[in-house]
Amino acid sequence: xxxxYVRYExxxxxxxxxxxxxxxxxxxxxxxxxxxxxxxxxxxxxxxxFILRIRWTSTADHLQKFRKGPHFPAFLAAIxxxxxxIAEMRHYAATGVEWSRQ
Numbered sequence: 198x199x200x201x202y203v204r205y206e207x208x209x210x211x212x213x214x215x216x217x218x219x220x221x222x223x224x225x226x227x228x229x230x231x232x233x234x235x236x237x238x239x240x241x242x243x244x245x246x247f248i249l250r251i252r253w254t255s256t257a258d259h260l261q262k263f264r265k266g267p268h269f270p271a272f273l274a275a276i277x278x279x280x281x282x283i284a285e286m287r288h289y290a291a292t293g294v295e296w297s298r299q
Contacts, residue, residue, distance in 0.1 A: 198233060199256050203249040204285040210278065212244055218275050219249065225272035226251065231258040256288045 207215060219237050226232040233252040240246040253259040263269055 199253050199259075199288045199290050201249075201251045201253060201259060201288050202285065203251070203283060205247040205249070205279060205282050206284045207245040207247070207279075207282050209282060212239060212247065215247060215279055218279060222272045222275035225268040225275070229263050229266065229268045230254075231263045231266075253288075259288070 205215060216237065216239075223235065226235050231254050233254060235249065235251040237247060237249045240248075251259075253263070
């Protein structure tokens with residue numbers, strides 16, 4: 198599993214518009230077998246900054262299967278207006294250093 202982080206710095210859209218867009222785009226992610234889960238978080242200190250975290254089966258599955266598959270067009274259509282406000286979009290592998298109280 199890898200985690201894709203997409204960092205948004207909104208300058209043209211409101212946070213509510215981004216949240217709404219991902220509510221719709223989330224349906225495409227949920228329908229994709231390559232997606233293991235996702236969450237969208239908002240920065241408390243800078244409310245126009247967001248991080249989307251998507252857990253994928255692998256980077257290759259994300260880029261080759263999801264992006265070339267049937268769920269990507271609807272996903273892209275939902276988030277297209279925000280693409281220009283992406284500050285970072287990268288894939289990260291777990292290091293094994295983690296802890297959770299859950």
